[in-house]
Amino acid sequence: MAKNMSKVKLEIKNLYKIFGVKDTSFVSKIRDGMSKQELLDKHNHVLGLNNINLSIPEQKVQVIMGLSGSGKSTLIRHVNRLIEPTSGELYVDGENVLEMSQSQLREFRRKSTSMVFQKFALLPHKTVSQNVAYGLTIQGVKEKLAKEQSHRWIDRVGLGGFEERYPAQLSGGMQQRVGLARALATDAPILLMDEAFSALDPLIRTDMQNILLELQEELHKTILFITHDLDEALRIGDNIAILRDGKVIQEGDPQEIIMNPADAYIKDFIKDINRSRVVELRSIINKKVKGSGPGLKLNMSVEDALPILNASKTKSFAVVDDKNKILGSVNLNSAIKALSRADESKVAERYK
Amino acid sequence: MDFWTEIPSLGRNDLRDLKKGIDASFRSFSRAYGPEIEAFFDPLYFFLVRLEKLLIAAPWPIILVVVGALAYLGSRSWKLALGSVLSFIIIGYFGMWKDMMATISLISVATVICIAIGIPIGILMSRYDRMQAAITPILDLMQTIPIFVYLLPVVMLLGIGRVPGLIAVIVYALPPIIRLTNLGIRLVDKEILEAADAFGSDYRQKLFSVQIPLALPNIFAGVNQTIMMALAMVVIASMIGVKGLGMPVLQSIQNQYLTLGLMNGLAIVALAIIFDRVSQRYGKRLQAHRYGKEHE
Numbered sequence: 001m002a003k004n005m006s007k008v009k010l011e012i013k014n015l016y017k018i019f020g021v022k023d024t025s026f027v028s029k030i031r032d033g034m035s036k037q038e039l040l041d042k043h044n045h046v047l048g049l050n051n052i053n054l055s056i057p058e059q060k061v062q063v064i065m066g067l068s069g070s071g072k073s074t075l076i077r078h079v080n081r082l083i084e085p086t087s088g089e090l091y092v093d094g095e096n097v098l099e100m101s102q103s104q105l106r107e108f109r110r111k112s113t114s115m116v117f118q119k120f121a122l123l124p125h126k127t128v129s130q131n132v133a134y135g136l137t138i139q140g141v142k143e144k145l146a147k148e149q150s151h152r153w154i155d156r157v158g159l160g161g162f163e164e165r166y167p168a169q170l171s172g173g174m175q176q177r178v179g180l181a182r183a184l185a186t187d188a189p190i191l192l193m194d195e196a197f198s199a200l201d202p203l204i205r206t207d208m209q210n211i212l213l214e215l216q217e218e219l220h221k222t223i224l225f226i227t228h229d230l231d232e233a234l235r236i237g238d239n240i241a242i243l244r245d246g247k248v249i250q251e252g253d254p255q256e257i258i259m260n261p262a263d264a265y266i267k268d269f270i271k272d273i274n275r276s277r278v279v280e281l282r283s284i285i286n287k288k289v290k291g292s293g294p295g296l297k298l299n300m301s302v303e304d305a306l307p308i309l310n311a312s313k314t315k316s317f318a319v320v321d322d323k324n325k326i327l328g329s330v331n332l333n334s335a336i337k338a339l340s341r342a343d344e345s346k347v348a349e350r351y352k
Numbered sequence: 353m354d355f356w357t358e359i360p361s362l363g364r365n366d367l368r369d370l371k372k373g374i375d376a377s378f379r380s381f382s383r384a385y386g387p388e389i390e391a392f393f394d395p396l397y398f399f400l401v402r403l404e405k406l407l408i409a410a411p412w413p414i415i416l417v418v419v420g421a422l423a424y425l426g427s428r429s430w431k432l433a434l435g436s437v438l439s440f441i442i443i444g445y446f447g448m449w450k451d452m453m454a455t456i457s458l459i460s461v462a463t464v465i466c467i468a469i470g471i472p473i474g475i476l477m478s479r480y481d482r483m484q485a486a487i488t489p490i491l492d493l494m495q496t497i498p499i500f501v502y503l504l505p506v507v508m509l510l511g512i513g514r515v516p517g518l519i520a521v522i523v524y525a526l527p528p529i530i531r532l533t534n535l536g537i538r539l540v541d542k543e544i545l546e547a548a549d550a551f552g553s554d555y556r557q558k559l560f561s562v563q564i565p566l567a568l569p570n571i572f573a574g575v576n577q578t579i580m581m582a583l584a585m586v587v588i589a590s591m592i593g594v595k596g597l598g599m600p601v602l603q604s605i606q607n608q609y610l611t612l613g614l615m616n617g618l619a620i621v622a623l624a625i626i627f628d629r630v631s632q633r634y635g636k637r638l639q640a641h642r643y644g645k646e647h648e
Binding site for chain 2: 080082106107111121123125134135138139182192
């Protein structure tokens, strides 16, 4: 599925992070196969990240997923060096972030990245307007201009009229809108979102996801999105990397991960998702048969396709791309198959 | 001599020589450098005397208006402003006006100096752990050492009078503002600091737009404590010749003048309450954002 491969914006190479006093001395041991547990038990050092390699394309949403303690928040903090790595390389637009001096790094943080935090991290003593303008103020933008800009972004996230309120006067969802507006206001091309919506309740979370997707359609940021919620990852991500014990265990197209989970851990991870809603026709397409009828789009979900397929149960329906070119076909049979979880042995066990 | 019943000690003669030696060298030091040290503190004297003279020379109604206005501006409470003016009138009515002005000028100068010295030291302590480790024991010493013990060398160096009194008050009242500035800055939410870093703030920007504003409630509690401790020192400072409400209290102890002691003592209490309430209200108003109506 090598669609239009865009330029790599952010490249992470052989990144290791070990927490402890003698961190650098253990990198080679980890490389030679020492386990996280052994490092902790015998040497009292914590393995944060283990040989991370990721290429994040420009203008795409890269989701990093994992349970708590998997190292995802540690990873995202390496991108703007809120955490220094133990070893490895990190390039943004080909420039090595790890070699930047303190002042270059500040400039990089001001202009190239911005961040949204799980617990919002707004400045409680500043108004919504001042909070959103914060990044601009730091850059030395004139107050009037910064205020104009901030009001524009406050409107964009739907908080018009709340400019002069303090964060404590807003609900969680509204506070995170402020957080998002603050991050967008600096116009940085890379947006780092650290479990940005995890602290919100489900309805508001969906709201925020919609806002983000809507904005992304227009802004085309390179987004690194951390989450522990698979539904959110599937909804937002162009690409997903799953992290466990500081290691990437599977990375790629979300469809690919669902259809071909790399190991038992990931299988377990994806077992509760609503497959009919998530699996798209492109994952079950039969390229050998052209099919007929009004073409179904590649990115249509199985759930949406089922009623159509059910109308004539044996027919192969054509599947088309954006330009209505027929790429293959699907039928009811293949759609139903896609809904079952691959692990048949466990099913048998359950009904013994 | 039995080892188990008597602790090993320096012989009586040696001990006397040691004390004498130190005393003598300190005395010669104070003789040699006394004038220079006094000259160094001259600006303080100038400042203090000017303020005292100004307060005493000013017509009393103007002082009352200023007191009322300051109390209102600080607390935004008519009750408190009125109470302050009334207390001043009563204190004046009972013949303690001049002494009160002297005390107020001492407290004001001491507080301003404590803030000017204390807040920067507190900031440094919050930035460097080593600084904190080095200064904390000094603060402990300043707060626990019996006042007379450091009063003595101050008097030997500077003689008796306003300036040594002022220095004694400052030594006693300085620790809380340093401690609470340090504490307040260290207690600022790590996530907010991380956000400030993530947007590329440098140290100054972080200090002035995030750390100090968020530490203000604590810093202000420190200012309040400093004022209170300075007031508590008024009587002791009068022992080395500081004029003010403390002097009559001292006299009343020496001569058993019950009423004189009580009146001046109550005047000090009244001042303390006014300073305390006004500064606390002001501190609370500084963080109005925290009391914003919470969203349900």
